[in-house]
Each structure stands twice: as structure tokens, then as C-alpha cells.
Amino acid sequence: MKALLMIVVFFMPWYAVADAASEKEAEKLLNTLGMEQAMETTITKMLEVQLQQNPGLAPYKQIMLDFFDKNMSYQSLKPEMISVYAKAFSAEELQDINAFYATETGRKTLLVMPQLMAEAGRISMQRVEKNMPELQRQIQQESIRLDGLKQQ
Incomplete structure (x- = not known):
């Protein structure tokens, strides 16, 4: 059993492990990137386009907004987004990225x-x-x- 665990851990993709430090730096990066505002703007524009293309959806605008807020908002996706960044980059790499965005x-x-x-x-x-x-x-x-x- 111990050997099997070692094999699984050894052959896991490099991006499959995220530690707390990486997650902390990933959250910092998402905040720096303004991800919450960007996602809100994208959802609003996407809905506007849908309503322009199909005016018959106008009576359902609030339902659609509520749905997107529940399922597509930054707050609803934040844990997964942090995980994606934390798995793709080490804490040190994320610190480097954050340091870059802190420069002019x-x-x-x-x-x-x-x-x-x-x-x-x-x-x-x-x-x-x-x-x-x-x-x-x-x-x-x-x-x-x-x-x-x-x-x-």
C-alpha cells in the first residue's frame, strides 16, 4: 500500500498539488488583477448582448442576473480560481508575479x-x-x- 501511494504521488502532474502558501499568493494575485470587477463587467456585458440579441428575454433579466451571480460570480468561483492558479504556479512564482504587478x-x-x-x-x-x-x-x-x- 505504501509503495502504491509513493507511485501515485510520484506520477501526479506537477500542477496537481497546491499548498496554503500558493493559495494565499494566488488570492493576492487575483485581487491585484481585479478579477472580481473583471468578471462582474464580463457578466453584465454578456447579459446585455444576450438581451439585445433576444429582447424576449428582458422579463427574465433579474432571474438571469441572480443565476449568474450564484453560479458565475467571482465569489462563487473564487475557491476554484485560487486553486487553478495555486496548482499552476508555486508560491515563489506567484510572489514573483505579484512583485511584478506591484512595480510601475x-x-x-x-x-x-x-x-x-x-x-x-x-x-x-x-x-x-x-x-x-x-x-x-x-x-x-x-x-x-x-x-x-x-x-x-
């Missing part, structure tokens, strides 16, 4: 990164839109080829 460059990164990601997304969408005829042409050609195979 780290604080600037937190402010600028969402804008950079949005710009990268915009550029990506422009590229897809620009090249959409190519994709449509390739899909059409593959559809013709597949139809030919079905007829054989």
Missing part, C-alpha cells in the same frame, strides 16, 4: 493589457473578414468534393 511597469501592464487584447482582437477580426471569400471558396470546393464522394 506591472501596474501599467494591468491598465494597458485589456486595450492591447481588444486591439489584437480587432486586427484578427479584420483579417478574417478580409479573407472570408477565401474561406468560403475553400468550403465550397470541399463541399463539392464531399458531394462527389457521396455519389460514388
Whole structure:
């Protein structure tokens, strides 16, 4: 039995063990990243989009908000999120990350990164839109080829 336990522990993935120090640093990082506000904003925007796309859901807005608050809020997901970060990084690594975000460059990164990601997304969408005829042409050609195979 002792040998089996040793084998299981030895072959566990590196990210499977989180200690209290890692969890403490992970929580600190999530706070530094403003994860609670980011998640609230995301949920609000997601719901707004859903209501715009389907106005018939408007009478159920509060039910949906309550559901998201219960199941998708930062507070409801916080333990799992802490665990994910604590398993991915050691306490020392999380301390390094937290130290970086405490610097002027780290604080600037937190402010600028969402804008950079949005710009990268915009550029990506422009590229897809620009090249959409190519994709449509390739899909059409593959559809013709597949139809030919079905007829054989």
C-alpha cells in the first residue's frame, strides 16, 4: 500500500498539488488583477448582448442576473480560481508575479493589457473578414468534393 501511494504521488502532474502558501499568493494575485470587477463587467456585458440579441428575454433579466451571480460570480468561483492558479504556479512564482504587478511597469501592464487584447482582437477580426471569400471558396470546393464522394 505504501509503495502504491509513493507511485501515485510520484506520477501526479506537477500542477496537481497546491499548498496554503500558493493559495494565499494566488488570492493576492487575483485581487491585484481585479478579477472580481473583471468578471462582474464580463457578466453584465454578456447579459446585455444576450438581451439585445433576444429582447424576449428582458422579463427574465433579474432571474438571469441572480443565476449568474450564484453560479458565475467571482465569489462563487473564487475557491476554484485560487486553486487553478495555486496548482499552476508555486508560491515563489506567484510572489514573483505579484512583485511584478506591484512595480510601475506591472501596474501599467494591468491598465494597458485589456486595450492591447481588444486591439489584437480587432486586427484578427479584420483579417478574417478580409479573407472570408477565401474561406468560403475553400468550403465550397470541399463541399463539392464531399458531394462527389457521396455519389460514388
